[in-house]
Amino acid sequence: VRYTLVITTFNQKATGPYTLIVSGLMLVSLTRTTDMAVTQVTRTTTEGYETHPTIILNIFNTTASSILTSDNPTYMRPGGSNASYYYDTFSLMVPMGGNYDIGTDGALDTFGSLYYGDFIPDHPELNIITYNDDGSEGPPFRLEVVLEAHVRYTLVITTFNQKATGPYTLIVSGLMLVSLTRTTDMAVTQMTRTTTDRYSTAETTNAYMINTTVYSALSLANPRYARPDTSNSTYYYDTFNVKTNITGLYTIASNSAIDTYGFLYNGSFFPNSPTRNLVISDDESGGNAQFRLSVYLQSYAQYVLVVTTYYGNVFGPYMVMTSGLGHVHILRTTATITTQITSTATSVINTKTTTGYVFNTIASSIWTAKNPTYARPHGSNSSRNYHYDTFNVTARIAGQYTIASNSTIDTYGYFYNGSFIQNSPLWNLAAFDDDSAGNGQFRLNVYLESNVAYTLVATTFSDNTTGRYTVIVQGPTRVSIILTTIESVTNTTTPTSKYFYFVTASYTNMLTTNSPTFRRTKDSDLSYFQAIQVTVLTAGTYSFKSDSLLDAYGYLYENNFNPSNPRANLLAEDDDSGGNQQFLMDYPMQYGSGYILVFTTHNPRMTGTFSILTSDPSKVNLKYLHIIPVSSSPAISK
Structure with a gap:
């Protein structure tokens, strides 16, 4: 289930750094999605300033996790007392120049330094751009810097205290995802066999780890x-x-x-x-x-x-x-x-197969000349002209999933843990495939953790190829698959996202014997239902689809829903248009109007879990609405 966390301050117009910590049974997917308002200012001929309309820019996060250990190299950091500070180095490059925030998250009190080009441990003052600490009792470091496009920087992460070790997460926030590669030279001891069948230790050598x-x-x-x-x-x-x-x-x-x-x-x-x-x-x-x-x-x-x-x-x-x-x-x-294995009366072990349900999620797109290009892994050594699309993939139920393509084009698929970095396409790579689905189509068999963000890159076997294709995801539940490709646009420096119609879970709940009831038709028995308040942030046509093992039935109302008179204020209803006994309704909705979606079942007195899928969850809010149950009131017939 997707949630949105908003962080602000108690006082007005207060600013400053902060660290967000989420604690629980598992790591969570946490992505900063703030839309930053940037006002362009240009000088006029009268020496005054003319303010242009505000431009909304998306902020992207690139993260990398590492651990400082006793195997890391040491040096004397800026302001340090001796050469006993363990450190990591990262190669950093950005595709678009601009303002970027660099910091870490974790319990480790970190110290960060940014260098132009190379970092020389014996001379840490050379090439240095900036460094930050925030004190031994303060939060981890934070660097606010202006980075040039396609320039190689070196980021050095160490600690405020000497010989401190521990895990941390590096976060780079800015206008684009960045290329971030750990380049620390770790001390490795080579072992050679002697004639006495013992091992002797050779000199320590530095290896790229x-x-x-x-x-x-x-x-x-x-x-x-x-x-x-x-x-x-x-x-x-x-x-x-x-x-x-x-x-x-x-x-x-x-x-x-x-x-x-x-x-x-x-x-x-x-x-x-x-x-x-x-x-x-x-x-x-x-x-x-x-x-x-x-x-x-x-x-x-x-x-x-x-x-x-x-x-x-x-x-x-x-x-x-x-x-x-x-x-x-x-x-x-x-x-x-x-x-499931059960024992019979004769103590013979019998195997009873449990029925499994496989759900499909389908996304269609097209590679065009506006798609970005890159040098894909295992492609032609001389070509950087493979058009590609990127998709964010999230599953709400952990399990084994199959991701396959369907096209007349020979496709190639790559699957990443977390982010995809165009200039380092092997970084975070979890799986890739060319022809396992037959007919030149890729098929990836992957295990997805619940609510963890993955990236699918769909590209082609041959370079300079364009055309239509479909991605099909099969697994224990439908997944959220969102096209995130940034197209190149002529005569402008602002990239635009390709329009893509997607379906993702926006609301999950369940019908129980304690749920309110009503009669769908005059002669029907009582059915459990749940009312959901629908608020749209932008006028437009929206789709609502159920996702459940129940035979679902849906109603959409304007302003009010009366269980005693379910035909009043009714805008739309549906039974099976979504396939697999699921409802699917499309309706043009106005900003500021009130809508109520009612989930119920085709047959009376059915209970179980369900989800509501929407065509654009970023513009639709769904909220549980309490309705007084009806015990015996008749309904108006269809």
Whole structure:
């Protein structure tokens, strides 16, 4: 479910920095969406100023998470007392010049410095543009800077106190998404075998290290098995496909409140033969009962990571972090339980298949000459002319989803955790595909966490190709898929978003035996219903569609709804136009008018959950409306 959080001040016209913290059972998707008003000012011939109309600019956030550890390099930061401050470096480049805010979020008291071009640890005063701290007791640093387009900057993140370590999230806010790549040189100790079958330590060398992080949770829906060295099938587990594009030494580690155990396999993992193809396993090398695998990975070879627990029948959330010479593509592939097992009177185990419902979400678009272009991964080495679209993808129910294309054009699909960075198309890449759906169409099989933002990039196999296509998403529920492509527009510097009709969940609730009732028709029995106040922020035609396992029926009213007379004030009604026994209604609505949407069922006295999907949730507010139930009042017949 999408919520909007508004942050303001107690006093009028108060300004200043702040940090927003959301605490709960899982990480949340949190995106700043403020529309900033920017007034252009130009000098007139009379030495006065003429003010032009206000322009609304969207603010984009680019984020990256990292951890300062004792393996990070150290230096003496500006204002520091000695060379004992751990630091990270990031290469930063923006596609559009302008004002940008750079800061961190987290408990770590950070210190940030921005450099023009290169950062030289032995001479931190060279090339420096600005730095900020806010004091040992203040919030993390914040830099407000003007950045030039296509200029390489280096951002250095360290701490106020010496030898401080811990996780943090870097946030860059501005007019466009930015290219942000971690470039820290981590200390790596090379190990060589001696003639005594012992290991000797060679000199420490610096290696270019890149981190990849994924989040998941073991639950009752996960499969169980008997992990190696155990005999009972009581260990919940997750599986991940692991692949990298650069051969080298990598570290794979967990971070969780539960006692984890990790196994890495070459090729395939067989739950009934858990030692087959096993490369390496670990229990506690990461400290705090967390596994840490140090392993040599071959480029483009397929590995399987199995995450389980030290004790049986334990579940909970966890994080997997990889670090090495290249980006690691790590994709969750766990097949959750879909069968119920019951014992018969003769003690024979029978399997009863649970019915699964697959929902489709369809989005159509077109590649044109106005679409942006880039050099896609695995494309022609010399071409940067692949037209592409970007989509924000969010699911409200976690599970396995399939994302496929349908077109006469040979398509190519890329799927990203979080943001897509045009100049670094391997950054955050989770999955990609060319022809798995047949006929030159991509098909991605991915596991989506609930309410986590992903990015789908739809492009073509050949460069300089345009035309129409459709994206189809199948899974346990309909997803929010929003086209976010920024088109190039002739004779203007302001990009415009392509118009796209989408459907996303705007309201979720349920009918229960405590819900109010009414009679849909004169001769019908009582049906449970829920009334929803509809407010539109802009006049226009809007669509309302139900999403439920119930056989839904919808009514739209103007100003008032009377359960005793359900035909009064009625504007529209529908039963099955949305397919799968769901209603779908379109109606032209006026700003400032009152509307009431009533969700009920085709058959009487049905209960269950439902969602209302709208064609433009940014312009429609849906709110629960309390209605006094009716016990026996007759209704006017259709």
